[in-house]
Amino acid sequence: MSSPARTRQLDLITLGRxxxxxxxxxxxxxxxxxxxxxxxxxxxxxxIAVGAVRLGLKVxxxxxxxxxxxxxxVRETLASExxxxxQVKTDPTRLTALVVLGIRDSETFPLxxxxxxxxxxxxxxxxxxxxxxxxxxALVVTGTHFSTQKVDAASRAAIAAARxxxxxxxxxxxxxxxxxxxxxxxxxxTRYIPSASVSEHLxxxxxxxxxxxxxxxxxxxxxxxxxxxxALRRIxxxxxxxxxxxxxxAGATIFDEARLSSLADAIDCPGFPVEVFNVLGAGxxxxxxxxxxxxxxxxxxxxxxxxxxxxxxxxxRHGCAPAMPTSVELDAxxxxxxxxxxxxxxxxxxxxxxxxxxRTEHTEMLALAFDHRRQFEDLAHRHATxxxxxxxxxxxxxxxxxxxxxxxxxxxxxxDDRYGQSALDRLTGSGIWxxxxxxxxxxxxxxxxxxxxxAISLRAWPTEHVAKCLVxxxxxxxxxxREQQEAALVALQNAVLATxxxxxxxxxxxxxxxxxxxxxxxxLYAIGLKPDWWKLPPRxxxxxxxxxxxxxxxxxxxxxxxxxxxxxxxxxxxxETFAAAADExxxxxxxxxxxxxxxxxxxxxxxxxxxxxxxxxxxxSFRRVTALWRSARSLAQGAAMRPGKKNGILVPLGExxxxxx
Numbered sequence: 001m002s003s004p005a006r007t008r009q010l011d012l013i014t015l016g017r018x019x020x021x022x023x024x025x026x027x028x029x030x031x032x033x034x035x036x037x038x039x040x041x042x043x044x045x046x047x048i049a050v051g052a053v054r055l056g057l058k059v060x061x062x063x064x065x066x067x068x069x070x071x072x073x074v075r076e077t078l079a080s081e082x083x084x085x086x087q088v089k090t091d092p093t094r095l096t097a098l099v100v101l102g103i104r105d106s107e108t109f110p111l112x113x114x115x116x117x118x119x120x121x122x123x124x125x126x127x128x129x130x131x132x133x134x135x136x137x138a139l140v141v142t143g144t145h146f147s148t149q150k151v152d153a154a155s156r157a158a159i160a161a162a163r164x165x166x167x168x169x170x171x172x173x174x175x176x177x178x179x180x181x182x183x184x185x186x187x188x189x190t191r192y193i194p195s196a197s198v199s200e201h202l203x204x205x206x207x208x209x210x211x212x213x214x215x216x217x218x219x220x221x222x223x224x225x226x227x228x229x230x231a232l233r234r235i236x237x238x239x240x241x242x243x244x245x246x247x248x249x250a251g252a253t254i255f256d257e258a259r260l261s262s263l264a265d266a267i268d269c270p271g272f273p274v275e276v277f278n279v280l281g282a283g284x285x286x287x288x289x290x291x292x293x294x295x296x297x298x299x300x301x302x303x304x305x306x307x308x309x310x311x312x313x314x315x316x317r318h319g320c321a322p323a324m325p326t327s328v329e330l331d332a333x334x335x336x337x338x339x340x341x342x343x344x345x346x347x348x349x350x351x352x353x354x355x356x357x358x359r360t361e362h363t364e365m366l367a368l369a370f371d372h373r374r375q376f377e378d379l380a381h382r383h384a385t386x387x388x389x390x391x392x393x394x395x396x397x398x399x400x401x402x403x404x405x406x407x408x409x410x411x412x413x414x415x416d417d418r419y420g421q422s423a424l425d426r427l428t429g430s431g432i433w434x435x436x437x438x439x440x441x442x443x444x445x446x447x448x449x450x451x452x453x454x455a456i457s458l459r460a461w462p463t464e465h466v467a468k469c470l471v472x473x474x475x476x477x478x479x480x481x482r483e484q485q486e487a488a489l490v491a492l493q494n495a496v497l498a499t500x501x502x503x504x505x506x507x508x509x510x511x512x513x514x515x516x517x518x519x520x521x522x523x524l525y526a527i528g529l530k531p532d533w534w535k536l537p538p539r540x541x542x543x544x545x546x547x548x549x550x551x552x553x554x555x556x557x558x559x560x561x562x563x564x565x566x567x568x569x570x571x572x573x574x575x576e577t578f579a580a581a582a583d584e585x586x587x588x589x590x591x592x593x594x595x596x597x598x599x600x601x602x603x604x605x606x607x608x609x610x611x612x613x614x615x616x617x618x619x620x621s622f623r624r625v626t627a628l629w630r631s632a633r634s635l636a637q638g639a640a641m642r643p644g645k646k647n648g649i650l651v652p653l654g655e656x657x658x659x660x661x
Contacts, residue, residue, distance in 0.1 A: 010084065010136040011057040011295050013167075015158050016145040017043030017097065018063040018078070018088070018120050020070045023319055024102030031102045031110040041077040041321040042099055043120070044142050044174045044284055049083045051288025051310065051324035054357065057295060060084035060136065062128065062158065064119040066096035071119065077321070080359035087132055091119040099188070103318070106276045111188040113178060124150050125157040133158055134165030137295055138210075140287075142174040143218070146201060147181075159208045171205060171241075172287055173214035175221050192217035199224035206238035211294065213244040213287055229263055242300075244290060246283055246311070249273060252290075252304045269304025272312035275342040281320025286311035288324060309334055313353075316343040326356040351530060354497070355558035362560055362588060365433060365533075366626055367412030368618075369565070369593035370397045371468065374441045376419060376601075383605040390419040393604055396611055397597060398423035400618035401432060408626055414468055414591055418449070428462055435466035435504050435533075435591075438492060444472045444510075445484040454495035466533070467496050470506040475523040477510070486527055493529055504533035504591075506565065518547040525555035534562045535591050538569050538577035542584075549586040559586065566592030566625075574625060578632035583639070590629055596621045 021042030024034035041050065049059045061083050065071030067090050074096055079085050097118035101111035115121060123145070133139060139162040145151040162169050177183050177193040202222045206212065212235065216228055223231025228245070232255065235243055245253040251271030253263070289310030293303030310325055313333060317323035325333070329352040333340060343349050376390045383389075394415060401413050412433035415423045420436075427434050438454050440447040446469070450457035458467060469492055473485055489505070496503040507520060517536055536548065552559050564577055564587065574595060581587045600617045603609040609617070 008135055008137050008167075009058070010060050012049075012052050012138050012140065012291060013060045013062060013087075013133060013136040013158075014045035014049045014052075014140040014142075015062040015155060016045040016120065016123075016142045016151075018046040018061065018065060018074050019043040019097035019099050019115075019118075020073060021320060022098060022100045024100075027103050028105065029102070030104065031100065031112070034102055037100070038319065039073070040319045041074060042281075043097070044144070044172060045140060046074070046078065047281055047284035047321045047324065048140060048172070048287050048291070049078065050081045050321045051285050051314075052291055053082050054324050054326040055288060055292040055310075055330065056327050057292055058084075060087060060132070062087040062123070062132070064089045064091045064094070064123050064127070066090070066094055066119040067092050068095055070096035070098065081321075087127075087129060089123075089127055091122055094119040094122050097121070101188075101280060103278050109189060109278065109280050111280070112186055113176070113188045115179065121145075121148060121151055123154040125153045128154060128157040128161060130161035130164070133161040133167055136162075136167055138168040138170055138291065140170045140172060140291070141205075142172045143202065144174050144176055144179050146205060147179050152201075156205075159205070163208060168210040169208055170211040170213065170291070171209045172283075173202065173212070173218035173222050175214070175218045191215075192220065194226070195221065196224065203234075203238050206235060206241070209239055209241045211244070212239065212241045213246065213290065215246045215248075215283065219243070219245055244304075244307075246286055247271070248279075249276070251308050252286070254300045254304055256300060267300045267304065269301060269308055271308045272337050274312045274316050274340065275344070277316045277342075277344055278318060278323075279315055281323055282311045282315035284320060285314030285324055289330075305334075306330070309337065312337075313343050313349075317353075318344075322357070324357075325353065328356045329353050347528070350497075351556075352558075355532075355556075358502075362410060362433065364410035365412050365561075365563055365589040365591075366408060366410050366622075366629065367414055367433065367435070367563065367589070367591040368397065368401055368596060368622055369414040369591045370394055370420065370423070370597065371414045371416040371435075371437045372441075372593060373416055373418050375594070379601060379605055385605060387419065389605065391422055393601060393614070394420040394423045395426065396604075396614050397618055398426040400615045400622065401427065402430070403615065403619045404622060405430065405432060408623075410589060412591070414593070416449075424465075428464065433466070434464060435468040436461070437468045437470065439470050445481055446471050446473075446488040448488070448492075454492045455498065458495045458499045458501065461499070461501070463499070463501055465501065467492065467501060467503040468506060468535070469503065470508060470535075472508045472510050473520055473524075474510050475516070475520045486524070486529075489524065489529055490527065493531075502532035502560070504535055504563070505529070505531035506535035508537060517544070518551045521548065521551045522555070525551070530556045530559070532560045534559070535565050536562055537565055538567060538573065540573075540576040540580045542580045545581040545584040545587060549584045552586045561586050561588035563587075563589055563591040566590065566595035568598065569595045571595075571624070571628065575628050575632065578629050579635075582629075582632035582636035590625070592625055596625055 019042045021040045022037040025036045026034045049061045052059045065074045098114040141155045145155045178188050182193045183190050219231050220226050223234040225231040240257050243255045249271045252269045254267040286307045289307035293306045313325040314323045414435045416437050440449050597618045604614045
């Protein structure tokens with residue numbers, strides 16, 4: 001096979017559609033009857049870009065988005081997936097494209113394109129930077145962006161720049177009759193309508209391509225015949241490019257550059273027989289896998305295998321861009337593909353997909369926890385003041401966090417919505433890590449603050465909010481109590497997964513001496529719980545933290561890690577705990593509250609300190625605790641090389657190899 005040498009800054013550039021997909025959440029109904037929708041990044045080239053990055057390629061995108069909320073969402077999502085967005089232009093007059101789509105059954109996927117004069121269809125030749133195209137090994141263009149005069153000129157300008165620079169050109173035929181004006185605007189689901197003019201148009205592009213990819217219907221439109229072999233021969237008359245035919249569950253058929261005289265000339269790449277849940281986006285996943293293999297110089301059989309596996313994973317999930325697999329889950333699927341028929345329902349794959357598609361890394365987390373409710377109620381009662389004062393003080397804590405924002409990296413906060421809604425409003429969208437509690441304070445067995453339960457309440461939260469749950473639990477609790485609490489935690493995890501957020505489990509021992517936290521964690525892992533974060537009580541014992549780390553590594557190497565809570569510890573007690581935990585790689589920082597602000601709160605409620613002074617003192621107290629933590633960690637890192645470190649630097653759990661542990 002002929003693939004480009006990997007000597008350029010980018011492996012791949014995609015050009016064209018970048019939209020917002022609004023996916024109906026009710027499965028099996030008509031689109032007109034769906035009542036709620038999930039919002040995802042969409043558009044064939046955007047999906048391919050995300051999929052290719054998740055497989056380890058360096059990818060850029062050329063497109064336009066509107067100067068609107070949806071355009072910012074598209075840009076921010078691409079950037080968070082590590083797609084280079086330097087060539088994503090903002091169109092000042094047009095809106096970002098939308099697509100509304102749903103899943104009726106395994107063969108019916110209604111969709112409506114809202115693309116009338118949208119931003120990405122205004123891409124023009126002047127938007128193409130030839131020097132940028134020359135930075136990539138390959139350029140992907142798609143059929144839709146030849147469907148009007150303006151985007152046709154832009155795509156051809158990009159192709160010309162690619163040919164001049166020796167950048168390979170890939171055509172994803174991506175045929176949508178509605179976008180060529182061949183159907184009514186509401187008929188986005190129709191995939192094939194013959195059109196001599198469209199066939200002629202596509203054939204004018206073929207001579208410039210090195211790789212052509214399409215479904216059988218797309219091969220028919222490119223070749224101008226519903227006879228597949230005749231269409232392929234017609235394509236070959238126009239180009240020596242490798243032609244890849246996507247055949248759904250049957251896999252793929254690849255015709256390399258050598259010849260194309262019969263179907264027997266093809267390289268057959270069998271598919272993976274999985275449950276078809278959602279075909280939309282599966283071809284984009286296939287393309288991402290195909291490009292990953294091709295650009296890395298793998299032979300066509302292996303490249304087709306990778307592409308088919310990626311398509312199989314996407315076809316089994318809701319959404320397009322968010323369904324794209326990562327290299328980690330792809331390897332896991334390939335290792336067990338014979339036994340997996342429904343990737344969507346496979347616990348291991350689902351977990352790997354979730355934890356390896358996180359968009360942010362947190363090598364350190366320093367959080368100010370002020371989600372206390374009962375304690376503040378008692379404090380307000382003692383000072384004979386109303387609950388409104390609690391909310392006001394919590395807003396002051398939020399202001400202190402803002403004061404620290406540019407000073408302390410890895411900054412976070414934990415606030416409740418009973419008294420801290422104004423604080424939540426202040427912190428949300430600021431880039432500060434933010435968690436909020438779901439538990440009813442003091443409940444044992446665990447009960448939730450919202451009587452409707454987390455499956456309902458979490459749907460109303462911003463997705464950036466981490467669900468935090470405190471549970472008083474021990475693995476040796478009486479069986480009825482333990483089972484009731486575990487069932488509540490499983491329900492919480494299910495709600496977290498359904499709403500696409502992370503969760504933090506704060507584990508408190510029921511006895512004052514502190515039972516075996518590591519044993520309790522192991523029990524919770526054994527029943528299938530995998531919280532993103534753990535929040536654990538202070539302990540001044542190195543061995544305790546080592547055992548905790550061993551449990552985390554053994555059960556979830558992709559865990560975000562452990563945060564140390566403070567309770568009412570003094571500075572000396574915190575320093576002792578930090579010193580004991582600092583050398584344990586799974587410990588990422590702290591989530592301390594009362595140890596930082598409680599004395600200040602008592603004075604403020606007693607009206608002996610002003611708002612401004614309270615903010616300043618809280619910030620100063622947080623700086624002091626941060627200094628204690630970082631001093632302990634610095635001493636640990638400065639010691640001789642220890643397990644979990646490379647060159648004295650802590651290695652994120654998800655990136656660590658056996659040699660690091």
